[in-house]
Amino acid sequence: MDPIAEARRHWQERGWLEAAEGMAAVTSIMRTQQILLARIETVLKPHGLTFARFELLALLSFTREGALPMAKASARLQVHPTSVTNSVDRLERAGLVMRAAHPADGRTKLVEITPQGRAAVEQATLELNAQVFTSPGFSAPEVDGLNQVLGRFRHEAGDFVETRFAI
Amino acid sequence: MDPIAEARRHWQERGWLEAAEGMAAVTSIMRTQQILLARIETVLKPHGLTFARFELLALLSFTREGALPMAKASARLQVHPTSVTNSVDRLERAGLVMRAAHPADGRTKLVEITPQGRAAVEQATLELNAQVFTSPGFSAPEVDGLNQVLGRFRHEAGDFVETRFAI
DNA sequence: ACGGAATACTTGCACTTCCTAGTTTGTGCA
DNA sequence: TGCACAAACTAGGAAGTGCAAGTATTCCGT
Known part of the structure; x- marks a missing residue:
């Protein structure tokens, strides 16, 4: 049923x-x-990761410097700033990220991934790829269809971020 | 981006x-x-409703008696039993459902929708239909495709409940 | 230059979810 | 019959999320 x-x-x-x-x-x-x-x-x-924390680590690992202002991370991940604070608190306690001062703006704090954080996200990503993403339960044409339909939906829902780069 | x-x-x-x-x-x-x-x-x-509470009210409104054991509701809605307890607590406080004893099994408690609950879910459903479900942001063929692909996915994920009826 | 507005982050609170453990009640085997 | 086991529900706790408010810092118009 x-x-x-x-x-x-x-x-x-x-x-x-x-x-x-x-x-x-x-x-x-x-x-x-x-x-x-x-x-x-x-x-x-x-x-020791949740999906939200994994996404944050993955985002940091893909930046040039391995660091991002909290607000940037919040915008990229489309989550509330307080959720980022929460995630960073736990990741910092686990030694996977560090908070650092912004060199130019006294208000913002940078989240920076640590070597342990890089190792953790690398290993977690390999396992996710193997166990979920490579065979998500949809055929290849279905995956393409989903990406197309949901991509357009997200676009119309204003789910895309303005292009801005700043440390 | x-x-x-x-x-x-x-x-x-x-x-x-x-x-x-x-x-x-x-x-x-x-x-x-x-x-x-x-x-x-x-x-x-x-x-004053969340989606979880709305789903519970809708489920109850579609039963013959307007009542279900907590465990049944938990299985149908695919949520943890304690989440049902939480939802029922709040719905009961709002006067939209009542807890009742099961006539035959002393362990189970029935959740029963009240007349106010029926009125609330009816009104909420009309608004959801008008504002979300009728134009969800997908074309009609896209909706059909999603229903087909996701239906098969859910089926293979074991998302279907065994057929059992009991008050 | 300076004072109000805006921005960045954190804290406290409410809510939701699930997990574990506990109580009560029913089931079934010896 | 009696006793271990299972089932139904609840209570307490941890984690995640979002809102509102608070503090610190920067921006900007006059």
Whole structure:
């Protein structure tokens, strides 16, 4: 029994025909996200990482300097600044990042990845690639279709960041 | 600048070609879920509901008796039993559901939707249909494609509940 | 140059989620 | 029948998220 198919049936019985398929699609995205997140967190847990913290480490590892202002990280990761503070607190306690002063702006603090952080994110990424991303549960054409459809959706939702570079 | 496209580029530069597209698809699903959830919660907030609580009310409103054991609700909604307890606590305080004893099994408690609960979920559903589900940001063919691809994915992930009916 | 506005970050609070452990009640085997 | 085991729910705690407010610093118009 598919709970979502059942919900769609109920929607149709109530006469909400215009909304039934959209409701099913939106709800399916919710459930799919839960399933994928659970798989990812299972892989990351032994490394002491959550997906949010992994994303932060990965972002830092891809910058030229290995460091970013907190606000930049918040914008790139599309999460609330307080969530970044929280993640950095824990990553710093684990020795994977350091807070550093910004050379020019006294307000901003830089988050900088440490050598241990680089090692951790490298290892975690290899495992995620092997156990989730290479075979996510979608065929190659499905992956392409998802990337196209969801990419356009995100674009229309204003999910893209303005281009700005600054240490 | 699309943060996900940029991540894919980094993946490719590192030589993780097998995983790059899957990583992009999985991450896109994460972001899409966040965007949709934010829209839904914006609609529900004036009603004092979260999506989790709305889903519980909707589930109850579709049962014959308007009541379900907590464990059933937990299984149907695919959430942890303690999360159901939490939702029911708040819905009960708001007068939208009631806890009732199970007639046959002393261990289980029934959650029962109240007339106010029915009114609230009806109104909230109409608004969600109008503001989100009818025009979710995907075309009709895209919605169909998502339902098909994600439905199969969920099926293979074991996301379907065994058929059992019991008050 | 200087004072109000804006920016960057942190703290406290509320909420949600899940985990572990506990209590109560039912089930089934000896 | 009786006793171990399982099931249903709740309580307490940790972690993540977002909002509102607070502090420190910078920006900018006059």
